[in-house]
Amino acid sequence: MPMVTIQVTREGSTPDRKSVTAAEKAALIKGVSQLLLDVLNKPLDATFVVIEEVEMENWGVGGLPVEAYRKLKAQ
Amino acid sequence: MPMVTIQVTREGSTPDRKSVTAAEKAALIKGVSQLLLDVLNKPLDATFVVIEEVEMENWGVGGLPVEAYRKLKAQ
Amino acid sequence: MPMVTIQVTREGSTPDRKSVTAAEKAALIKGVSQLLLDVLNKPLDATFVVIEEVEMENWGVGGLPVEAYRKLKAQ
Amino acid sequence: MPMVTIQVTREGSTPDRKSVTAAEKAALIKGVSQLLLDVLNKPLDATFVVIEEVEMENWGVGGLPVEAYRKLKAQ
Amino acid sequence: MPMVTIQVTREGSTPDRKSVTAAEKAALIKGVSQLLLDVLNKPLDATFVVIEEVEMENWGVGGLPVEAYRKLKAQ
Amino acid sequence: MPMVTIQVTREGSTPDRKSVTAAEKAALIKGVSQLLLDVLNKPLDATFVVIEEVEMENWGVGGLPVEAYRKLKAQ
Numbered sequence: 001m002p003m004v005t006i007q008v009t010r011e012g013s014t015p016d017r018k019s020v021t022a023a024e025k026a027a028l029i030k031g032v033s034q035l036l037l038d039v040l041n042k043p044l045d046a047t048f049v050v051i052e053e054v055e056m057e058n059w060g061v062g063g064l065p066v067e068a069y070r071k072l073k074a075q
Numbered sequence: 076m077p078m079v080t081i082q083v084t085r086e087g088s089t090p091d092r093k094s095v096t097a098a099e100k101a102a103l104i105k106g107v108s109q110l111l112l113d114v115l116n117k118p119l120d121a122t123f124v125v126i127e128e129v130e131m132e133n134w135g136v137g138g139l140p141v142e143a144y145r146k147l148k149a150q
Numbered sequence: 151m152p153m154v155t156i157q158v159t160r161e162g163s164t165p166d167r168k169s170v171t172a173a174e175k176a177a178l179i180k181g182v183s184q185l186l187l188d189v190l191n192k193p194l195d196a197t198f199v200v201i202e203e204v205e206m207e208n209w210g211v212g213g214l215p216v217e218a219y220r221k222l223k224a225q
Numbered sequence: 226m227p228m229v230t231i232q233v234t235r236e237g238s239t240p241d242r243k244s245v246t247a248a249e250k251a252a253l254i255k256g257v258s259q260l261l262l263d264v265l266n267k268p269l270d271a272t273f274v275v276i277e278e279v280e281m282e283n284w285g286v287g288g289l290p291v292e293a294y295r296k297l298k299a300q
Numbered sequence: 301m302p303m304v305t306i307q308v309t310r311e312g313s314t315p316d317r318k319s320v321t322a323a324e325k326a327a328l329i330k331g332v333s334q335l336l337l338d339v340l341n342k343p344l345d346a347t348f349v350v351i352e353e354v355e356m357e358n359w360g361v362g363g364l365p366v367e368a369y370r371k372l373k374a375q
Numbered sequence: 376m377p378m379v380t381i382q383v384t385r386e387g388s389t390p391d392r393k394s395v396t397a398a399e400k401a402a403l404i405k406g407v408s409q410l411l412l413d414v415l416n417k418p419l420d421a422t423f424v425v426i427e428e429v430e431m432e433n434w435g436v437g438g439l440p441v442e443a444y445r446k447l448k449a450q
Contacts, residue, residue: 001361003153003198003307006336007275013340022132022140024339029135031335036306039327040313040320048153048198049135050082057247060254060274061301065247076211078157078378078423081186088190097282097290099189104285106185111156114177115163115170123378123423124285125232136151157425172357172365179360199360200307207397210404210424215397226436228303228348231411232378238415245415252414260406261381264399265388273303273348286376322432322440329435349435350382 002036002047009066010053025051077111077122084141085128100126152186152197159216160203175201227261227272234291235278250276302336302347309366310353325351377411377422384441385428400426 006028012018029049036042062069081103087093104124111117137144156178162168179199186192209216212223231253237243254274261267287294306328312318329349336342359366362373381403387393404424411417434441437448 001198001309001359001366003200004332005305005307007303007305008336008340008342009301020340025132026135026140026143027339028335029140030138031339032304032332033135033138035328035331035335036308039324039331040308042308044138045136047136047138048151050129050153051133051135052129053133054275054277057250058276058278059301060251060258060276061270061272063255063258063269063272065251065254066301068251076159076209076216076423078425079182080155080157082153082155083186083190083192084151095190100282100285101290101293102189103185104290105288106189107154107182108285108288110178110181110185111158114174114181115158117158119288120286122286122288123376125279125378126283126285127279128283134151141151175357176360176365176368179365180363183360183363194363195361197361197363200354201358201360202354203358204425204427207400208426208428210401210408210426211420211422213405213408213419213422215401215404218401226348226384226434226441228350228382229407230380230382232380233411233415233417234376249414253410256410256414257379257407260403260410261383264402264406265383265395267383273301275303284376291376325432326435326440326443329440330438333435333438344438345436347436347438350429351433351435352429353433 002040002042004032004036004047004049005052006032006049007052007054009059010055020051020053077115077117079107079111079122079124080127081107081124082127082129084134085130095126095128152190152192154182154186154197154199155202156182156199157202157204159209160205170201170203227265227267229257229261229272229274230277231257231274232277232279234284235280245276245278302340302342304332304336304347304349305352306332306349307352307354309359310355320351320353377415377417379407379411379422379424380427381407381424382427382429384434385430395426395428 033044033047036047059066108119108122111122134141183194183197186197212219258269258272261272284291333344333347336347362369408419408422411422437444
């Protein structure tokens with residue numbers, strides 16, 4: 001009875017997208033549920049998946065909000 | 076000093092409702108805090124409760140987003 | 151499809167116990183699943199519950215580990 | 226490779242503010258990342274921080290939603 | 301910068317195993333990190349994965365500890 | 376009423392230590408509680424902190440368990 005939580009920043013996977021699409025979310029749910037079936041023999045029905053989209057300003061890395069961190073690394 | 080997290084899909088408890096109501100949230104907070112007092116002798120003041128409402132498309136079960144899963148099961 | 155996480159300190163509910171008992175855990179699982187059925191009409195089968203026992207030295211409140219905090223408050 | 230989750234109620238730090246500001250979030254990210262460097266020698270780059278703002282009606286303490294609890298305590 | 305948490309019951313994937321093996325954990329980490337690269341273009345280096353093994357008596361479903369639930373369903 | 380969760384790998388902060396010490400945990404609890412007081416005016420008493428130590432083989436980054444990842448990076 002696995003429970004999977006996927007936290008990602010709320011942004012698009014390509015520059016023309018503003019957020020994760022419903023199709024991408026469905027692909028994450030399908031992929032990770034299949035992975036738990038393949039690796040641990042967990043039936044698909046027994047796996048719950050929750051996707052949490054986190055606002056960019058609420059995500060930090062390197063001691064900075066993620067956008068400031070990326071700008072610094074891109075320099 | 077218990078900490079309880081309740082994650083539910085963002086939908087109403089009856090067809091005419093679109094989301095969990097404030098009264099329902101208060102009932103969850105009261106009920107689970109009382110449960111921790113009854114079972115583990117935890118004072119009400121010592122229990123924190125956080126309710127997280129998860130968008131339907133962000134919740135997966137059976138390898139599918141929850142709405143697609145329910146449709147499949149209803150067939 | 152609710153998911154409930156209950157975090158408690160790893161200690162007994164009475165002085166002669168060292169930890170939460172299996173019967174107490176079962177009572178928490180039963181009680182919170184029933185609460186979600188009563189308040190939000192969630193079927194028992196759709197609710198997952200995870201209990202996390204946290205070592206006393208890993209739990210803080212009031213800027214102190216919980217045992218130090220309780221001693222301070224008891225003075 | 227630490228992961229820090231900070232959950233706070235969605236409210237301002239002073240009466241004239243409605244929510245946590247971007248500057249306050251940056252200060253939380255900076256401060257907690259520095260703390261993990263100072264105490265555990267974790268490099269800044271290795272620490273992820275996620276801030277979760279929780280609606281007031283979704284946070285409970287003392288068996289009540291937090292606003293009702295504060296009113297009761299203020300009496 | 302995704303963060304994935306995988307919670308599973310502490311039990312083996314086959315009857316002769318008592319717990320998830322290190323090789324199975326590595327397969328979960330590899331698979332879910334690859335999934336986030338494939339679906340959302342997240343670089344492997346940017347994804348953190350945490351696996352949490354939960355004691356059987358700490359996991360509930362259907363209002364019962366998971367072992368009691370499975371026995372009931374197997375009848 | 377903030378809730379802070381700090382997840383770290385279960386290892387020492389220096390080569391001669393096997394795990395995080397009680398003094399280091401107390402320093403994390405004190406530091407992050409003070410941070411929330413300084414930045415958001417949250418009273419010390421209102422902040423809960425939970426430290427979760429995660430086994431090395433249960434933590435992944437770069438598609439690998441963390442020890443394999445560090446060896447690769449050290450080459």
